[in-house]
Amino acid sequence: MNEAWLFAAQRLSAMVMAPLVLLHLGVILYAVRDGLSADEILSRTEGSLFWGAVYGLFVVAAAVHAPIGLRAVLREWGRWRGAGLDIAMALFGLLLLALGLRAVAAVL
Amino acid sequence: MRRGPWWAFLLHRLSGVALAVFLPFHFLVLGLAVERARLDGVLDWTDNVWVKLAEAGLVVLLALHLTGGLRVLLLEFGRWSDRQQSRIAVAGGLALLAGFGFLAAAFA
Amino acid sequence: MAMLEVEIWRGEGGDGAWRRYAVPHEANQTVLDVVTHVQRYLDPSLAYRFACRVGMCGSCAMSVNGRPRWTCRTHVSRAARKGRLRIGPLRNLPVIRDLAVDMAPFFEKWRDAEARFIPSKEPPEEPVRPDEPERMAADAGIECINCAVCYAACDSVAWNPDYPGPAVLNRLWTLANDRRDGDRDGHLDAAGAGCHLCRSHQECADACPTGLNPTAAIAGLKREVFRRALGGRARGPRQ
Numbered sequence: 001m002n003e004a005w006l007f008a009a010q011r012l013s014a015m016v017m018a019p020l021v022l023l024h025l026g027v028i029l030y031a032v033r034d035g036l037s038a039d040e041i042l043s044r045t046e047g048s049l050f051w052g053a054v055y056g057l058f059v060v061a062a063a064v065h066a067p068i069g070l071r072a073v074l075r076e077w078g079r080w081r082g083a084g085l086d087i088a089m090a091l092f093g094l095l096l097l098a099l100g101l102r103a104v105a106a107v108l
Numbered sequence: 109m110r111r112g113p114w115w116a117f118l119l120h121r122l123s124g125v126a127l128a129v130f131l132p133f134h135f136l137v138l139g140l141a142v143e144r145a146r147l148d149g150v151l152d153w154t155d156n157v158w159v160k161l162a163e164a165g166l167v168v169l170l171a172l173h174l175t176g177g178l179r180v181l182l183l184e185f186g187r188w189s190d191r192q193q194s195r196i197a198v199a200g201g202l203a204l205l206a207g208f209g210f211l212a213a214a215f216a
Numbered sequence: 217m218a219m220l221e222v223e224i225w226r227g228e229g230g231d232g233a234w235r236r237y238a239v240p241h242e243a244n245q246t247v248l249d250v251v252t253h254v255q256r257y258l259d260p261s262l263a264y265r266f267a268c269r270v271g272m273c274g275s276c277a278m279s280v281n282g283r284p285r286w287t288c289r290t291h292v293s294r295a296a297r298k299g300r301l302r303i304g305p306l307r308n309l310p311v312i313r314d315l316a317v318d319m320a321p322f323f324e325k326w327r328d329a330e331a332r333f334i335p336s337k338e339p340p341e342e343p344v345r346p347d348e349p350e351r352m353a354a355d356a357g358i359e360c361i362n363c364a365v366c367y368a369a370c371d372s373v374a375w376n377p378d379y380p381g382p383a384v385l386n387r388l389w390t391l392a393n394d395r396r397d398g399d400r401d402g403h404l405d406a407a408g409a410g411c412h413l414c415r416s417h418q419e420c421a422d423a424c425p426t427g428l429n430p431t432a433a434i435a436g437l438k439r440e441v442f443r444r445a446l447g448g449r450a451r452g453p454r455q
Contacts, residue, residue, distance in 0.1 A: 006412075032163075036155075076372075103135040180416065188432040
């Protein structure tokens with residue numbers, strides 16, 4: 001793995017997510033006021049290109065960001081290194097991407 | 109012995125790992141939205157004090173990881189500042205504020 | 217006379233134990249004075265390293281009450297806690313014997329990163345002014361005495377066997393900012409292989425005896441490595 005690339009991808013995805021997390025926190029606080037229900041969530045998101053795009057981008061950035069961070073933690077604290085770890089983290093990223101996009105598709 | 113920046117690092121790392129573990133489950137539950145009844149089933153289960161408190165914890169983790177990440181970006185990409193301690197305090201304070209905001213909204 | 221309760225690490229390689237010594241406390245006494253007292257009057261078999269005694273050579277660094285310090289310029293009055301001193305070898309380096317560590321890994325990383333001045337083929341066209349931003353950025357980091365105190369203070373060194381450490385990266389940043397140096401790209405490539413492993417704990421900056429801030433230097437390297445990676449240039453050894 002090229003470490004400089006991973007570092008850049010980690011920071012770039014962080015910059016993308018910073019405003020999205022802020023927005024997401026706002027949505028959470030707004031949504032829980034009257035209790036969560038499937039109708040409440042879907043009435044906001046269904047057919048909305050805006051929310052689809054926002055959360056689609058969020059999922060992609062998170063799927064890049066989380067495996068790189070987890071890889072660093074496992075290398076430093078888990079003493080797990082090498083190709084096995086890189087493959088496991090790539091699979092974790094793909095899992096996040098697949099589950100995340102499925103979730104976005106489900107609420108659209 | 110350890111100083112502020114080390115504790116800020118630790119909180120940022122632990123919150124990141126926790127979020128990475130939580131994320132697949134979050135996506136799985138939202139993916140249930142194609143069948144409203146199943147999503148409502150899960151959401152009904154979350155409608156009690158203990159889960160709400162746990163969710164507030166997640167909100168704090170997310171806010172903590174956001175403010176801690178902004179601190180890192182500022183440190184790495186901004187001009188060097190010797191006011192590290194006050195930045196850490198602001199980061200932690202905002203994260204706690206988000207958690208209390210969630211509790212206030214959820215139990216209002 | 218007031219006595220200091222001194223514990224010193226004794227042993228070869230990885231094995232050893234703390235041994236107690238009673239050393240008379242004197243005015244303006246340094247930690248190195250304490251170690252020297254033990255070696256001269258209490259136990260001549262004690263192994264430790266020093267040379268200049270005036271904070272220039274960087275050879276007397278030890279772990280004092282858990283913190284890496286240059287012992288020749290550290291007064292007992294500042295380092296002791298309730299008249300107690302616990303003096304051990306530097307962290308993150310293999311122990312040869314007692315307080316003497318093997319500095320080879322520290323300098324090998326320095327060599328492998330080629331963190332040294334490489335003269336440019338042509339002299340700079342413009343004279344280098346002391347107040348230009350690059351020169352000031354380089355000047356901020358040039359007083360390193362290679363004592364490895366930052367290397368011992370750094371968690372990233374402990375966690376990553378391939379992390380070059382604060383001193384090497386600080387040197388790469390001074391070189392990258394030196395207009396007389398002919399291999400800026402090479403220095404930044406070398407930095408790109410490791411600078412991201414800095415977690416900004418700032419233990420190096422807290423511990424540096426000459427008051428340098430390697431964390432700030434490494435932040436500069438990260439900025440450049442990030443910029444170059446986005447611009448398509450992200451060479452450097454694969455790990």
